Amino acid sequence: MIDIAGAVAVEAIDETSRDQPDPAHRAAGIRGVAAHYGDPMREQRTLENAVGLVDRSHRGVVAVGGVERIGWLHTLTSQHLAALRPGQGTELLVLSPNGHVEQHAMVAEDGETTWLDTEPGMTAGLLSYLERMRFFSKVEPRDVTAEHALLSLVGPEAEAAAGTLGVTGLAAPDAVAVPGPKFRSGELPARPSVLYDVRALPVGGWARRGPLGVDLLVPRSATGQVVAELRGAGVPVAGLWAYEAVRVAARRPRVGVDTDHRSIPAEVGLIGSAVHLDKGCYRGQETVARVHNMGKPPRRLVLLHLDGVTTDQPPAAGTPVTLDGRAVGFVGTAVHHHELGQVALAVVKRNVANDARLLVGESAAAIDLA
Numbered sequence: 001m002i003d004i005a006g007a008v009a010v011e012a013i014d015e016t017s018r019d020q021p022d023p024a025h026r027a028a029g030i031r032g033v034a035a036h037y038g039d040p041m042r043e044q045r046t047l048e049n050a051v052g053l054v055d056r057s058h059r060g061v062v063a064v065g066g067v068e069r070i071g072w073l074h075t076l077t078s079q080h081l082a083a084l085r086p087g088q089g090t091e092l093l094v095l096s097p098n099g100h101v102e103q104h105a106m107v108a109e110d111g112e113t114t115w116l117d118t119e120p121g122m123t124a125g126l127l128s129y130l131e132r133m134r135f136f137s138k139v140e141p142r143d144v145t146a147e148h149a150l151l152s153l154v155g156p157e158a159e160a161a162a163g164t165l166g167v168t169g170l171a172a173p174d175a176v177a178v179p180g181p182k183f184r185s186g187e188l189p190a191r192p193s194v195l196y197d198v199r200a201l202p203v204g205g206w207a208r209r210g211p212l213g214v215d216l217l218v219p220r221s222a223t224g225q226v227v228a229e230l231r232g233a234g235v236p237v238a239g240l241w242a243y244e245a246v247r248v249a250a251r252r253p254r255v256g257v258d259t260d261h262r263s264i265p266a267e268v269g270l271i272g273s274a275v276h277l278d279k280g281c282y283r284g285q286e287t288v289a290r291v292h293n294m295g296k297p298p299r300r301l302v303l304l305h306l307d308g309v310t311t312d313q314p315p316a317a318g319t320p321v322t323l324d325g326r327a328v329g330f331v332g333t334a335v336h337h338h339e340l341g342q343v344a345l346a347v348v349k350r351n352v353a354n355d356a357r358l359l360v361g362e363s364a365a366a367i368d369l370a
Helices: 023-027 040-049 069-076 123-132 158-163 220-232 240-249 285-294
Strands: 034-036 052-055 060-065 088-095 101-109 114-118 140-143 148-154 194-200 206-209 213-219 299-306 320-323 326-337 341-349 358-360 363-367
Touching (some): 034 040, 034 240, 040 052, 040 326, 052 220, 052 240, 060 069, 060 148, 088 285, 101 123, 101 194, 123 140, 148 158, 240 341, 299 326, 299 358, 341 358, 341 363
Antiparallel strands (some): 052 148, 060 140, 088 101, 088 194, 101 114, 148 213, 194 206, 206 213, 299 363, 326 341
């Protein structure tokens, strides 16, 4: 955790929090992250209107070395990586044979190593899968979470703040438009469905432009220096509560929290960022293609407004969403947003009407149509 006065650690609030570090972090003696620094709502406003520094060092980091790493990862994942170049990043999924989402990772390529950062607690599963698929490929995947920490500059002024660290000119994300059903083969470019600009940091590691700002992968030995430089330039800190509220408002799902064992990419909005629809021969591809061509995924990710009257505590992840006494979905991340109030990401059946009168526990809920 970033050592700053006023930090309130996640584990100090709730020992069962989903943002606890995984066992690998504990074994390495790495602490958790800050839930907030004394004023979560102010921190949210800072992230939405300016920029703040968020400690996300609880995320796992896998480094994949070896001369065949790009082509190898291309064959194993949902993303078109064959043309990934140094200085580029993207997102990818590992799917089950039936097309269910098992892993999500953010990607950065520096010319020697492909870096994958993933959800806390899921690093061992990702590494295990990669190890099983090595065979005779010249690749070297390893868990480097104990050596590298992810920090994030979040907000509209994130690129300017990155300039404090000597990183300038980060390009905005470049996404390929999602085609309609039954598009022609070859219609999509042979490149990742979204590209993120990646630049080296003078202290080591890299900066990656992403959907919510700029992610910084920093050697843990250099985190103090990076934090000091940013704080010296006037960049405030914000806790994980603020980050999660911004993420929920942006409808960005977290795999393992806003998904379940049956989730497929089309249900949770991952087609446009982590899946290339004209790339064949990867595990789960048949399901991806079939659902896209039919245009009717069985469920969908929605933003729910909760009444906040029955209880002022957001519901736990996994709480059923019901309609007329029947379960029609489940809640993922639920937060207090400084403008929207109590809101949550939820996965519900596709045929649930937008104006349906839903319940989450005893709280009334309504789908946000914006």
